[in-house]
Amino acid sequence: MSAPARVLVDGVSTQTVSAFDRGLSYGDGLFETIRFVHGVAPLWSRHMQRLQASGERLRLPVSDAALLLREAVTVADGLEQAVVRITVTRGQGERGYALPSSPQPTRIVAAFAAPAMAGDAYAHGIRLRWCETRLARQPLLAGMKHLNRLEQVLARAEWSDPAIADGLLCDTDGKVIATTMANLFAVIDGALVTPSLDHAGVAGVARAEVLASQAAVRVGDISRKDLLHADEVFLSSSVRGILPVQAVDDTVYVPGPVTRALQRHWRGLGFPMEQA
């Protein structure tokens, strides 16, 4: 495995957590994967906003953002291009689902070398496939980057062809939601659209940046049929940035002006990877 450069668990340099942590017992926690460039994370505040908002939904007290930033910078130190994963769990508790009476959350801050993308991924786009796995519709969990990710594990296990970069997922109602690890945007009939994530999917930090930077984006339902005649399709990811899609199975797309404008926006934020 790509060993992490450094890990802090509750501020202490260690590689382990309690075998009774509720993050392990029940997936009772949240995480963020944050791209750092030379020690700086351009989307840091959006990550902290999501973590805080999700913590409130789960009644999970999240550490102070300033403390998390100090720890993230510490573990990423020495890595030019890093991904810092921050995991916050509800900590140890009695056996059983009930919330601990005095919760002591666990925080794990770990840095990894940022993943390398194929050389022409940003220029010519990546290839996707349709997954058989459907995402369940659960409004109580939708939008959050929580630790219950078996659906993504099952979807990602559907293929091993390294030429396929990611898989597209519909929910159990047949609505297109996202890929296993990124959010989806498409230009359809001249309008930029992205799926509503009220019932399934993770509301990505990069997606939030796209929404904030564009004058008009429609957030709504997208069917597989809609996607067939899209003019542009691209993914947004906090780790990988703006990735044009060149094909979904046999349907071919060409990166267009909206995709290119967003890649420029990403470079303007300080991300280096979209050297398209």
Add this chain to the structure above:
Amino acid sequence: MSAPARVLVDGVSTQTVSAFDRGLSYGDGLFETIRFVHGVAPLWSRHMQRLQASGERLRLPVSDAALLLREAVTVADGLEQAVVRITVTRGQGERGYALPSSPQPTRIVAAFAAPAMAGDAYAHGIRLRWCETRLARQPLLAGMKHLNRLEQVLARAEWSDPAIADGLLCDTDGKVIATTMANLFAVIDGALVTPSLDHAGVAGVARAEVLASQAAVRVGDISRKDLLHADEVFLSSSVRGILPVQAVDDTVYVPGPVTRALQRHWRGLGFPMEQA
């Protein structure tokens, strides 16, 4: 917390696991909570059957049952009434959802003192409430006791009144599924019925024992309305056995002959708790 008597992680006495275990990162694993009585687990083979079958569904190699039994007996040693939790995860992996190319599952075997029930729970029954939380419908995960349990955590967080022993859950279609920690049975119009778990819920080991021991049980859909006029309602749980329900919110039930017969069956299996 009720500290575990002893813990073995991959056969080694320790209290910790890797901070990069996929059980923690993604809830990528399974568990069993197994009642031991004087070192014996009457439903052991059913637990192993479920673990094995779920492992196949998740493509997660599960340890040999004989090894797990040795470790379970070791950690439960000295506890008259124990609950042994066996957790099997997909172990450490690279960052990302893809299955590790050479998976090395982690197994955690821990013993806890069995929970004490209120003195008259088995005789007069327990009180339940209806939860607001709805279970998502996900056939790919339904039935398994996997580590993605945020729905149960959210449901259990809805109440703190210690007089309420558990909460009843419907799925997002409004079908009654289970409580947060047990399966549900009801006698309706003279027939014993239990919800189908094809789309949500955990197919409990105690439920399997009830199904195997009864000549006729209907497995199908149950609505809240159906439950209103049930003659008997009880829960089945591998940890707690057969628990009569005396009330769901304001609807009152009286433990009847089917419930009592199953409690006798449980005592016949070697469980001591149903001293009704």
